[in-house]
Amino acid sequence: MTGSTLIDRLESTIRARRGADPATSYVAALHAAGPAKIARKLGEEAIETVIAALGESDAALTGEAADLLFHLLVLLDARGLSLADVLAELEVREGLSGIEEKASRSR
Numbered sequence: 001m002t003g004s005t006l007i008d009r010l011e012s013t014i015r016a017r018r019g020a021d022p023a024t025s026y027v028a029a030l031h032a033a034g035p036a037k038i039a040r041k042l043g044e045e046a047i048e049t050v051i052a053a054l055g056e057s058d059a060a061l062t063g064e065a066a067d068l069l070f071h072l073l074v075l076l077d078a079r080g081l082s083l084a085d086v087l088a089e090l091e092v093r094e095g096l097s098g099i100e101e102k103a104s105r106s107r
Ligand SMILES: N=c1c2ncn([C@@H]3O[C@H](COP(=O)(O)OP(=O)(O)OP(=O)(O)O)[C@@H](O)[C@H]3O)c2ncn1[C@@H]1O[C@H](COP(=O)(O)O)[C@@H](O)[C@H]1O
Pocket: 010, 013, 014, 017, 024, 025, 026, 027, 028, 066, 067, 070
């Protein structure tokens, strides 16, 4: 399974669950709690990922990283954005760093 297929599917699910019943949907519960709650959860997951990276097993780190990525997708979706927008920005930077590399090689 390719990463992009999984991410596409997860992003569609997140979009579809936005307006679901908060009692049965975690995504809907996050949206019902508001953007500050979504941002706070992302921050918590980031901290948990750092803690796992510094002293826990690879399995623990993988699990925390999955939580982090999931909450990032929810946060982006809440702003009408998607991972494709982030990847587009990284692509621009890749192009820029290629230009800088060429420039420094020709100096
Ligand atoms: N991938 C995920 C996913 N990863 C993590 N989580 C939830 O993220 C939360 C992580 O928060 P914590 O570790 O702090 O655990 P917690 O104490 O339960 O969280 P809080 O009560 O503090 O908010 C947990 O409740 C997890 O269940 C996820 N919830 C949903 N998904 C995907 O989103 C889809 C839609 O989910 P629903 O909206 O619930 O239908 C699901 O089918 C899944 O594919």
